[in-house]
Amino acid sequence: MAALWAMIRAAFGLGSKQSATVVVVGLDGSGKTTILNQLKPGSVPSYEVAPTVGLSVEEFETDSIKFQAFDMSGESRSRALWDRQYASADAIIFVLDSGDRMRLAVAKDELDHMLEQPAVAERPVPLLVFANKMDLRGAMEPVECMAGLGLQGITTKPWHIQASDARSGTGLEEGMRWLTAHCERFLRAKAAGFPKPGGAGGASGGAAAAAAGASSGKS
Numbered sequence: 001m002a003a004l005w006a007m008i009r010a011a012f013g014l015g016s017k018q019s020a021t022v023v024v025v026g027l028d029g030s031g032k033t034t035i036l037n038q039l040k041p042g043s044v045p046s047y048e049v050a051p052t053v054g055l056s057v058e059e060f061e062t063d064s065i066k067f068q069a070f071d072m073s074g075e076s077r078s079r080a081l082w083d084r085q086y087a088s089a090d091a092i093i094f095v096l097d098s099g100d101r102m103r104l105a106v107a108k109d110e111l112d113h114m115l116e117q118p119a120v121a122e123r124p125v126p127l128l129v130f131a132n133k134m135d136l137r138g139a140m141e142p143v144e145c146m147a148g149l150g151l152q153g154i155t156t157k158p159w160h161i162q163a164s165d166a167r168s169g170t171g172l173e174e175g176m177r178w179l180t181a182h183c184e185r186f187l188r189a190k191a192a193g194f195p196k197p198g199g200a201g202g203a204s205g206g207a208a209a210a211a212a213g214a215s216s217g218k219s
């Protein structure tokens with residue numbers, strides 16, 4: 001009976017994880033590689049992380065999805081590479097250094113540029129923003145990050161902002177839970193040929209999450 005059930009599950013794709021590609025972007029030093037190191041199985045988190053050169057391909061799993069992650073260099077001269085990856089993205093993670101007020105406007109410019117790319121603009125690909133380094137004294141609250149990045153203006157795709165401290169791992173599980181759920185929806189819509197483009201509706205959820213995140217992940 002168990003074998004029969006296993007065959008039925010396999011035949012209908014039940015229980016087997018879906019594969020998805022996530023593109024991880026954000027300014028240099030924002031914490032992209034540190035976040036992925038925490039998510040990857042078996043890797044020992046370290047404070048010493050070398051700046052990514054070009055891009056690095058990583059793999060990790062959540063409960064229902066096997067992610068292939070493109071960890072992009074955030075260095076200014078490498079940011080042009082980001083645009084080439086969006087066509088394959090089933091999900092996007094944008095990492096913001098919440099302690100870097102000076103470069104908030106630069107981060108917003110890069111986010112806006114990303115949102116204008118056809119592969120992003122024309123598909124309801126879910127966007128998770130990690131307001132990272134919330135452990136730093138004087139770090140911006142998620143609500144401030146949300147306003148600074150202009151996330152409320154995003155109406156064509158689901159988005160969510162999550163406070164995080166990548167060094168301790170705080171906030172990463174919550175963020176990935178949201179991304180997994182929305183990536184599942186995206187993959188279903190993609191399989192159906194995106195019958196209802198623009199059916200997102202994540203803006204209010206994102207605002208609520210930011211408010212919730214404001215009181216978490218900060219010491």
Ligand SMILES: Nc1nc2c(ncn2[C@@H]2O[C@H](COP(=O)(O)OP(=O)(O)OP(=O)(O)O)[C@@H](O)[C@H]2O)c(=O)[nH]1
Pocket residue numbers: 026027028029030031032033034035046047048049050051052053072073074075095132133134135136164165166167168
């Ligand atoms: N305090 C603190 N430091 C962090 C956090 N996340 C990352 N860092 C540190 O920030 C530095 C840069 O982290 P990376 O993960 O290399 O940043 P990146 O975004 O991958 O940078 P590039 O590859 O150059 O684009 C490292 O020294 C990390 O230890 C965090 O949440 N809090």
Ligand SMILES: [Mg+2]
Pocket residue numbers: 032033034050051052071072073074
């Ligand atoms: Mg890196």
